[in-house]
Amino acid sequence: MVYKPVLILAAHTGAAKDFANRIYQKLANHKNGCWRKYLLKEINIDFHPDKEIKVEILENVREHECYFIHDSSLYPQDWKESLLQVNDALMISDAAVINNVLPYMCYSRQDRPTGRTPISAALLAENIKSSGAKRVLTTDLHNPAISGFYRGISFENLKLGYTVLIDYIKEKHGDFLKNAVVVPPDDGAARRTSGYGKRLNLSSVSIEKIRDGKTNEILEMKIIGDIKGKNALIVDDIVSTGGTLCDAAHILKEKGANSIYAVATHGVLCKDKYGKSAKEKIEASPIEQLIITESIPRKDDGKIKIVSISDFIGEVIKRITHAESISELYEI
Ligand code: R5P
Numbered sequence: 001m002v003y004k005p006v007l008i009l010a011a012h013t014g015a016a017k018d019f020a021n022r023i024y025q026k027l028a029n030h031k032n033g034c035w036r037k038y039l040l041k042e043i044n045i046d047f048h049p050d051k052e053i054k055v056e057i058l059e060n061v062r063e064h065e066c067y068f069i070h071d072s073s074l075y076p077q078d079w080k081e082s083l084l085q086v087n088d089a090l091m092i093s094d095a096a097v098i099n100n101v102l103p104y105m106c107y108s109r110q111d112r113p114t115g116r117t118p119i120s121a122a123l124l125a126e127n128i129k130s131s132g133a134k135r136v137l138t139t140d141l142h143n144p145a146i147s148g149f150y151r152g153i154s155f156e157n158l159k160l161g162y163t164v165l166i167d168y169i170k171e172k173h174g175d176f177l178k179n180a181v182v183v184p185p186d187d188g189a190a191r192r193t194s195g196y197g198k199r200l201n202l203s204s205v206s207i208e209k210i211r212d213g214k215t216n217e218i219l220e221m222k223i224i225g226d227i228k229g230k231n232a233l234i235v236d237d238i239v240s241t242g243g244t245l246c247d248a249a250h251i252l253k254e255k256g257a258n259s260i261y262a263v264a265t266h267g268v269l270c271k272d273k274y275g276k277s278a279k280e281k282i283e284a285s286p287i288e289q290l291i292i293t294e295s296i297p298r299k300d301d302g303k304i305k306i307v308s309i310s311d312f313i314g315e316v317i318k319r320i321t322h323a324e325s326i327s328e329l330y331e332i
Helices: 016-028 076-092 120-130 144-150 161-172 174-178 187-200 243-254 278-284 310-321 327-331
Strands: 006-011 038-047 053-057 065-069 097-102 135-139 154-158 180-183 206-211 218-224 231-239 260-267 287-293 304-307
Touching (some): 006 016, 016 065, 016 310, 053 076, 065 310, 144 154, 154 310, 161 174, 161 231, 161 287, 218 243
Parallel strands (some): 006 065, 260 287
Antiparallel strands (some): 206 218
16 A cells, blocks of 8 residues: 655644644654654635635645644634635545644633533534544643544544643752642642642642622632642643633732742633733732643743643654554653
8 A cells, every 4th residue: 555645734824834844843753663754735824805714725635644733823713714714625625634733722611501602612523523624633622521522533632731741840840849739720620730730749739719609709719728838830721811820829829839830731821801911910920930832832931931742743643644542642
């Protein structure tokens, strides 16, 4: 059987181009039994004058396995629409297998109805499936159960927190870890935080939020556990407006925490309803460093440290294209 080269595709402009290039370099220079060939190719993703999205596949993709590395720094609506159009264009152009690499899954916090609201994460999954994708690679989903919306195609929810982020913290912040506890900033982060605690061999301290029964406003925050003189590692999956993280950091400092670090996979880092940015809040908070991945392309900035995931994603693509296990990556 003759295998055609695997195509690594990204938009010719935009933040994913450099990311895709680093993934490609990892694949092209792989030594460990890698017999597949990979090629890096560009896709034209642009706008018509009326702002409709315009996609064009610039080269032959017929019968090739294609990995489209999408740019998560696009606005969610542009991200979704351009993804669907790329898949459609690849399908029309006769690609053999369409794989979507979506390091940050937009709409993942809209995963259940709350009153008269859509299940946007399920709607997105239906759209992606019907646009021709045969596999989706994403990372640290807000709710792992979202994978069920992708029934019928292959779906990988890669654990970046438990691999690249924990490795980074162990390597760079050994002294901090000697006297540290892990802290979930809210109830939703408890499970993820205990996963970090287990892997870093740290105990957990929690924050109880006492709310007004009618307005749901936070009236008081209490610390459950011993924080005085300890370093605190706050763990979350997403930092959006930065409110959750910074509120937790302030109460931890007030109750006597020593150094405060925070870690999360996805740095959405947007403004809140008052126009204050997550970055401003983090810089003004007691957090000494926020460690996030490049699931949404960014550069180091002030207290914000970006950890690269391109080698990890490259390794995953290498394993898929060689029919090897991905879960073994977590056991190394
Ligand atoms: C929510 O459940 C997530 O895990 C994060 O805690 C949340 O998205 C953070 O949002 P923000 O940064 O706007 O407080």
